[in-house]
Amino acid sequence: MKVIVVGCGRVGSSLAGLLAAEGHDVQVVDRRAKAARRLPDRPRIRFHEGNGYSRAVLTATGIEHADAFVTVTSRDNSNIVSARTAKETYRVPVVLARLYDPRRADLYRELGIPTISSVGWTVHQIHQMLLHRHLRPELKFGNGETLLVRSEVPDYLIGRRLAEFDVDGEIRVVEVTRAGRSRIPAHGTPANAGDLVTFAVAATALGRLRGFLDKELGT
Structure with a gap:
């Protein structure tokens, strides 16, 4: 997967390092050149100096071929503009944005852009949303440690007991x-x-x- 991360603070650099370690190609954008010092030395990470809504910078990242775009700068206005540019101009399939001011949540929602707001689990939540898009949480508890997710049962699992999905302490079917x-x-x-x-x-x-949902249980 090719991911563009705008903002190279603690969240952006940590997310870039995590994705690169898993084999994804990551393009990181930050308006401060010295922010690149936060990044781990990995061949799959490339740094670009500039704004996340600059057409020239985005072209340099290869945004036309990006699978996902994540903007996590410390400024809501920049995040909104960058996310809209990625979604509306370049049609990036997955666009996520960090949100500081909850009063702006409705604006992001109207634009169809999922937002992350809690500092404590931002990196983990963005990571999960990128890699598990078809298991979008319906509800979150605590700081996001436990989730309620919904999914249609694949054809090859029809006829199996729903209880077979249960894993003690990790997964439990609670409703159908x-x-x-x-x-x-x-x-x-x-x-x-x-x-x-x-x-x-x-x-x-x-x-x-x-x-469990992608292959036959027990194989």
């Missing part, structure tokens, strides 16, 4: 919507075609849940 009606499944309730299942899942177990 079937034919428009919600129910709490019993231990032996099987998965039917078209079921929409709600999972309570530890944030650190999203990858494991994705594995």
Whole structure:
């Protein structure tokens, strides 16, 4: 995945390092040249000096081929302009923005741009949203350690007991919507075609849940 990260403070540099360590190509933009000192020495990270909404800078990052764009500067106005440019001008598939002023949340929502606001779990949450887009949290508890996520059951898992998804302390099926009606499944309730299942899942177990949904259990 090719990701552009605008803002090379603690959050941006940490996120860039995490993504690069996982093998993703990361282009980092910051208006301060000295911010590059925060970045780890990894061949998959490239630094660009300038503003995240500058057409020249964005062209240099190769934004036309970007899979995701994340803006985490310390200024809401810059984040809004950068995110809108990436989404509306360059049609980047995934655009995320850091938000400081909660009064601006409605503006981001109207633009269809997901926002992250809590400093304590910003890096982890952005990372999860990039890599687990089809498991978008419905609710978050505490500082984001536990999530409620919903997903349709893949065809190859139809007929398996929903309880087979449970992993002690990490994942639990808490609800299933079937034919428009919600129910709490019993231990032996099987998965039917078209079921929409709600999972309570530890944030650190999203990858494991994705594995359950992407391949046959037990393989």
